Amino acid sequence: MSRVHDMGGRFGDGAVVPEAEDAPLHAPEWHKRALAMTVASGALGAWPIDAARRARESVAPKDYARFSYYEKWIAGLADLLVERGLVSAQELRDSGSLAGDTPVPGPLDFRALRASKVAEALERGGPSARENGVSARFAPGDSVRTLRPAANRIVEGGHTRLPGYAAGATGRVLMCHGAHVLPDTNAHGLGECPEPLYAVVFAASELWVDAENPRDEVILDLWQSYLVPA
Structure with missing residues (x-):
């Protein structure tokens, strides 16, 4: 049985309308933050890219169908963070009320992706x-x-x-x-x-x-x- 993410060649989803190659970046700020959070979390080395893909495609079908592209990324990331024990589900639920608190050090802080290292990390990628x-x-x-x-x-x-x-x-x-x-x-x-x-x-x-x-x-x-x- 196929999952909801496997849409290639499926009928009824409408035409694919590509944007012009020179179209300006028009994503809202939270899209950029979602990308940054995903890249920074991946740099912790707690999971490979294949696990990240598996997490996104495992989002509940009803949610996958209504979520935007980056909402799928955030949902998959949240599941991975909990699955790997880096945060708890309760911490995610409380994150809004704890926004002003001093961050609690984690076991993988030494792997944190610093701003000065982002370009290098993106260029290096994750060769398979x-x-x-x-x-x-x-x-x-x-x-x-x-x-x-x-x-x-x-x-x-x-x-x-x-x-x-x-x-x-x-x-x-x-x-x-x-x-x-x-x-x-x-x-x-x-x-x-x-x-x-x-x-x-x-x-x-x-x-x-x-x-x-x-x-x-x-x-x-x-x-x-x-x-x-x-």
């Missing part, structure tokens, strides 16, 4: 490439098929990077990116388990019945365990 991993099973040009349904085969109902619209589709391996951390395990604290990550090309007509242009192609980065020979 690893030197070790299982051997590559596929080579460029190989025909492969994605598993169906799109689901985490390790944790029931868990995080996966295989989108639902590509489940059971046949494509062609374009290239191998080398070994990368497997989100399906890393999001749930089960280790990085690196395995080959492939760029796989799919014909648009393979993914959708009424493709805008049957000659269009979609390229997805997919882990080896998502694929079988076609």
Whole structure:
């Protein structure tokens, strides 16, 4: 069963209207604070990016559907902070009334992201490439098929990077990116388990019945365990 966040290729959600590339930043101040809080909290090293994605997509469906983009970020962040024991649910509920109080030191204060280090941290990012991993099973040009349904085969109902619209589709391996951390395990604290990550090309007509242009192609980065020979 797919989660509410897996919206790719779904009918009925209206057209995607992209903004102009030179559109000025018009986000309200709290959006900027939400981004800053998320980046600063991630810098504490208490969870990997895969766990952050898992937290956002685990927001209750009724809330996910009505929340804005950054409301989803804040909801996922709050759940992670409580889950990892960095704050309590009671502290979050009381945060408004405690706004003027002196902050209480936490165990990860030494990892706090200072303003002078933000640019460096953003540039460094969180690389997922690893030197070790299982051997590559596929080579460029190989025909492969994605598993169906799109689901985490390790944790029931868990995080996966295989989108639902590509489940059971046949494509062609374009290239191998080398070994990368497997989100399906890393999001749930089960280790990085690196395995080959492939760029796989799919014909648009393979993914959708009424493709805008049957000659269009979609390229997805997919882990080896998502694929079988076609």
